[in-house]
Amino acid sequence: MIITLLTMYGSIVLAVMMIFYIMESRSYKYTLLFAIACFFSSSYGFLSGVYPFGVIEFIWGIFALNRFRNNLLKK
Numbered sequence: 001m002i003i004t005l006l007t008m009y010g011s012i013v014l015a016v017m018m019i020f021y022i023m024e025s026r027s028y029k030y031t032l033l034f035a036i037a038c039f040f041s042s043s044y045g046f047l048s049g050v051y052p053f054g055v056i057e058f059i060w061g062i063f064a065l066n067r068f069r070n071n072l073l074k075k
Contacts (some may be wrong), residue, residue: 010044017041028071035064 002035023030038061045054 006044006047010048011039013037013044027033028068028075030070031064031068035061035068038064 001021017034020030020034020037024034028039038057041056042054042061045051
């Protein structure tokens with residue numbers, strides 16, 4: 001089985017994104033890291049040609065950035 005660099009990139013990005021999502025309740029910093037991971041995940045979707053996935057992840061990243069901003073303003 002041949003694993004391409006794009007597949008490895010996508011697998012790593014999605015795993016990191018899930019880890020930050022799980023840790024999001026521990027600190028607002030993880031919310032920012034989750035948002036960044038969402039944007040990397042979006043880039044994977046666009047690079048792999050799955051445009052709906054790329055768009056949804058980009059929107060998810062915007063929502064996460066908004067949550068980060070709101071949490072930062074509360075502190």
